[in-house]
Amino acid sequence: MSLLPFEKIKREILLKKESETNPNYGCEPKKREIKDLINLGIVNINKPEGPTSHQTSDYVKKILKVSKAGHSGSLDPHVTGCLPIALDDATRITHFLLTAGKEYICLMHIHKKVTQSEIDKAIEKFKGKIKQIPPIRSAVKRQERTREIYYIKVLEIKDQDVLFKVGCQAGTYIRKLCHEIGQEIKTGAHMSQLIRTKAGPFSDKKMHSLQDLKDSYEFFKQGNETELRKIIKPVENATNHLPKIWVLDSTIESLCHGNNLKIPGISKLESEIKENDLVAIFSLKNELIAIGNSLMNSEDMINNEKGLAVNINKVFMKPGTYLK
Helix, strand or coil: CCCCHHHHCCCCEEECCCCCCCCCCCCCHHHCCHHHHHHCEEEEEEECCCCCHHHHHHHHHHHHCCCCEEECCCCCCCCEEEEEEEEHHHHHHHHHHHCCCEEEEEEEEECCCCCHHHHHHHHHCCCEEEEECCCCCCCCCCCCEEEEEEEEEEEEEECCEEEEEEEECCCCCHHHHHHHHHHHCCCCEEEEEEEEEEECCEEHHHCECHHHHHHHHHHHHCCCCHHHHHHCEEHHHHHCCCCEEEECHHHHHHHHCCCCEEHHHEEEEECCCCCCCEEEEECCCCCEEEEEEECCCHHHHHHCCCCEEEEEEEECCCCCCCCC
8 A cells, every 4th residue: 555654653642641621612623613614724625737726725715715825835737636725824734734745646658668567667766765956947946855755656557658656755846757767768758647646634535626615615605514614624634644742721821822842731642753753732622732843752751740842833723712
């Protein structure tokens, strides 16, 4: 099975301190009012061919009448597929999706006929770390950089067309990869078609078209929010690729003001957290409070009684949600 790195990790929940949460404060994400969901939500759009990622985000903004909408990594205008778009107060989450692994299905055209074994042998050489120089038309500085190919697998070959699946580190240029494969088999090759099937925790299994979104919003205006709830997901869904820590109610207000997380505030956490990992901090109602970098591993958080556990980077919960 083809899995991105975060999908391979099997995490257990480790209990540090038994605690209950006060039902008078906060709200479970799935029980949020629709206006709150729109304000702090994310949609997984099946980007159509033609518009840029920025234009697609702008369409979403206009359909839902929100003030902000941000996407989690550009797709070229002719590329289709998985484009998570965060809404209003959730737009800051896109920073943590940009660096998540991606998966694509690519149709590559090779310029001369070769055997399947030659293609398989050439593609196999691109597994692991590779070096790429961004193409001339790119938004980043053109200097050699290392990217990792997690998996690459030929799905079908017909004449000179090769269909393959690739899972890779964010910032890998698939058009460039096709060119490099063509050089390896000494025929030349180019990318004919590309679909993104995974962007971090979001996949093509649960994508929605812009038309779906527009139709569901029309139903919502008529008093039926069922379809819109199927499309707009809580911002918490955008952290499914990150390890998690749950904190006591009494700790939340401090975190909302940007204070770092100390060990006494932890109720439970996931295993396999390593020092300097990005971690998502949750309330006991599974609300996203903040994201930060771990200052110790899971074992130390469980075994130690004092010390700083997480350095907070971004706060998502508003102060006053849980009174101290």
